[in-house]
Amino acid sequence: MKETTFLQAVNEALFEEMERDPNVILLGEDVRIWGAPRGEFKGLFDKYGPERVIDTPISETAILGGAIGAAATGMRPIANIMYSSFLGVCGDELINHLTQTRYMSGGKIKLPVTIMSYFGAGFSAGAHHSSSLHGLLVSIPALKVVVPSTPYDAKGLLKSAIRDDNPTIFLSHQMLMRRSLKDPIPDEEYTIPLGKADVKREGSDVTVVATVLMVHRALSAAEKLEEKGISIEIIDPRTLVPLDKQAIIDSVKKTGRLVVMTEEPSTGSAASTLSAIIAEEAFDFLDAPIKRINAPDTPVPFSPILEKVWMPDEEDLIAAVTEMI
Amino acid sequence: MEIAREKLIDMYRVMVRIRAFEKKVSKEFAAGNIPGFLHLYTGEEAVAVGTCANLSPDDYITSTHRGHGHVIAKGGKTDRMMAELYGKVAGYNKGKGGSMHIADMGIGIIGAYGIVGSGIPIAVGAALSAKLRKTDQVAICFLGDGATNTGRFHEGVNLAACLNLPVIFIIENNVYAESTRISDTCKLANLADRACAYGIPGVTVEGNDVLAVYEAVGKAVARARKGQGPALVECKTYRLRGHFEGDMQTYKPPEEREMWQKKDPIPRFRKYLIKKGVLAEKDAERIDQEIDEEIENAVKFAEESPLPAPEEVLTDVSA
Numbered sequence: 001m002k003e004t005t006f007l008q009a010v011n012e013a014l015f016e017e018m019e020r021d022p023n024v025i026l027l028g029e030d031v032r033i034w035g036a037p038r039g040e041f042k043g044l045f046d047k048y049g050p051e052r053v054i055d056t057p058i059s060e061t062a063i064l065g066g067a068i069g070a071a072a073t074g075m076r077p078i079a080n081i082m083y084s085s086f087l088g089v090c091g092d093e094l095i096n097h098l099t100q101t102r103y104m105s106g107g108k109i110k111l112p113v114t115i116m117s118y119f120g121a122g123f124s125a126g127a128h129h130s131s132s133l134h135g136l137l138v139s140i141p142a143l144k145v146v147v148p149s150t151p152y153d154a155k156g157l158l159k160s161a162i163r164d165d166n167p168t169i170f171l172s173h174q175m176l177m178r179r180s181l182k183d184p185i186p187d188e189e190y191t192i193p194l195g196k197a198d199v200k201r202e203g204s205d206v207t208v209v210a211t212v213l214m215v216h217r218a219l220s221a222a223e224k225l226e227e228k229g230i231s232i233e234i235i236d237p238r239t240l241v242p243l244d245k246q247a248i249i250d251s252v253k254k255t256g257r258l259v260v261m262t263e264e265p266s267t268g269s270a271a272s273t274l275s276a277i278i279a280e281e282a283f284d285f286l287d288a289p290i291k292r293i294n295a296p297d298t299p300v301p302f303s304p305i306l307e308k309v310w311m312p313d314e315e316d317l318i319a320a321v322t323e324m325i
Numbered sequence: 326m327e328i329a330r331e332k333l334i335d336m337y338r339v340m341v342r343i344r345a346f347e348k349k350v351s352k353e354f355a356a357g358n359i360p361g362f363l364h365l366y367t368g369e370e371a372v373a374v375g376t377c378a379n380l381s382p383d384d385y386i387t388s389t390h391r392g393h394g395h396v397i398a399k400g401g402k403t404d405r406m407m408a409e410l411y412g413k414v415a416g417y418n419k420g421k422g423g424s425m426h427i428a429d430m431g432i433g434i435i436g437a438y439g440i441v442g443s444g445i446p447i448a449v450g451a452a453l454s455a456k457l458r459k460t461d462q463v464a465i466c467f468l469g470d471g472a473t474n475t476g477r478f479h480e481g482v483n484l485a486a487c488l489n490l491p492v493i494f495i496i497e498n499n500v501y502a503e504s505t506r507i508s509d510t511c512k513l514a515n516l517a518d519r520a521c522a523y524g525i526p527g528v529t530v531e532g533n534d535v536l537a538v539y540e541a542v543g544k545a546v547a548r549a550r551k552g553q554g555p556a557l558v559e560c561k562t563y564r565l566r567g568h569f570e571g572d573m574q575t576y577k578p579p580e581e582r583e584m585w586q587k588k589d590p591i592p593r594f595r596k597y598l599i600k601k602g603v604l605a606e607k608d609a610e611r612i613d614q615e616i617d618e619e620i621e622n623a624v625k626f627a628e629e630s631p632l633p634a635p636e637e638v639l640t641d642v643s644a
Binding site for chain 1 (some may be wrong): 385387416417418419420421422426428429430435436438439440443445446447448449450451452453454455456457458464476477480481483484487488640641642643644
């Protein structure tokens with residue numbers, strides 16, 4: 001076991017998978033010198049060279065389109081689209097080709113592409129370097145959406161995403177890059193299957209489904225709620241697609257109450273889809289209406305004080321849970 | 326340039342096959358037997374045939390919404406194509422793709438894309454893969470004149486140039502992007518001139534002359550196989566039908582249509598082959614007849630193929 005940051009965990013996963021499978025290649029901007037965007041690709045160019053670690057022009061369309069063509073012909077590419085907002089540039093590749101080609105070809109073409117991308121507010125980076133597109137991404141059929149909240153999960157999930165024979169997007173939150181966030185990571189290899197939720201804290205009164213940074217905020221809220229004698233169970237789905245709905249239903253059976261806390265505008269959110277599924281499939285176990293805690297339907301504001309208001313936080317969760325009980 | 330007699334005859338046969346397929350498809354579409362949209366390749370046969378005559382089955386192509394000609398030229402079987410157009414199980418893609426999306430990795434057809442220019446970066450990726458796997462495969466990207474106005478043309482061609490990849494961009498300049506003349510949306514007389522912006526060779530050829538296309542693409546393919554990187558070949562041709570079946574084509578001046586009708590690549594090549602003694606009139610007629618029979622059989626094959634079962638809607642989403 002060694003204490004590992006999120007970035008180190010991602011870097012280890014990349015080294016292990018590039019070593020394991022010579023067909024794994026990486027395409028992205030600034031991956032050579034900076035190991036960009038934040039250093040998770042450091043060392044890969046030196047070890048695997050310009051053929052497998054491809055420093056591209058600023059061309060998201062060519063990065064993702066190129067990854068599709070390479071995947072169709074035997075490679076297992078990782079396409080780095082620096083920030084989720086930049087997916088807008090290669091929207092055609094994402095929406096019309098990466099995720100429709102297999103179906104339209106009658107199953108003849110396999111596209112094992114992993115997109116890696118950043119998102120997340122909290123840095124005052126402005127909307128183009130903070131936005132969450134989770135609602136949009138989960139609505140694209142055939143795209144697996146991976147949303148790790150810890151270094152341990154990040155490593156195991158990224159390895160599974162790369163090995164998966166389907167298009168996958170691996171989303172990292174910028175606020176999880178801090179050095180103080182560390183997990184003990186085993187020395188031996190491990191993977192975490194896509195579609196398996198993790199109970200981050202056991203509890204009995206309310207089920208809180210939270211993702212990414214919101215898991216950490218929920219954990220901190222749980223401490224405060226415990227002081228008031230309220231026990232929440234925190235479930236981290238870890239992947240939004242495929243969704244481990246059984247884990248959520250099992251928890252709701254126990255608690256009878258559900259809060260879904262995600263960092264994304266509310267309308268059309270991944271949280272909305274998840275809430276609808278639980279309302280349809282576990283209505284009889286619910287003692288109160290499901291509550292969603294999301295961001296308002298606005299772009300992410302720049303000014304720190306506005307951004308703080310925009311992001312869901314502990315107080316929002318404490319208020320929602322207290323009201324439900 | 327010496328081309329074997331058999332090869333010349335085969336090129337003629339494939340051109341006739343494309344023309345006959347499109348003619349039949351147009352008829353069956355008008356009769357209501359083929360659903361959806363239809364964009365015919367009629368008049369542009371020399372481009373696909375002259376290009377693909379340089380390729381091996383394991384070379385790659387990306388195709389477009391106007392893709393039947395590419396698929397046939399790359400070795401696609403007309404019966405399975407027809408079944409795909411009919412939305413039947415025996416189609417190349419089980420009826421899930423249709424006219425605009427025929428794909429078959431077995432003959433190197435990565436896909437056909439209904440969005441103009443989408444195939445450009447994808448062909449570049451296939452060329453990247455061929456290079457990494459150290460094969461001598463090339464990727465051919467068919468694109469229209471309109472696609473050269475998209476952003477992905479710039480991104481894709483530039484990336485191919487930077488990485489020195491074995492991909493050849495075949496611009497089928499058929500004068501119109503849907504209803505709009507290319508001269509209204511691009512100020513270059515020759516679209517091949519765009520190549521110089523990326524530091525790669527670009528050449529313009531007469532796209533209704535199958536041998537001119539064959540020769541120009543042959544040079545580009547030979548360079549690419551030797552690791553000398555991408556090239557661009559503009560083939561000037563003409564879409565003898567509308568953008569889609571049903572298009573009234575009011576935007577085409579009658580004298581323009583007449584002029585291009587006279588330059589029809591198929592009678593032109595046939596005349597050449599007969600004059601050169603490669604083909605006797607009766608041989609040419611026999612080929613035409615054989616192809617007509619093949620296409621009749623393709624329709625029969627499509628009609629007799631079962632429709633997909635309703636549960637097929639849920640399959641082939643994920644691996």
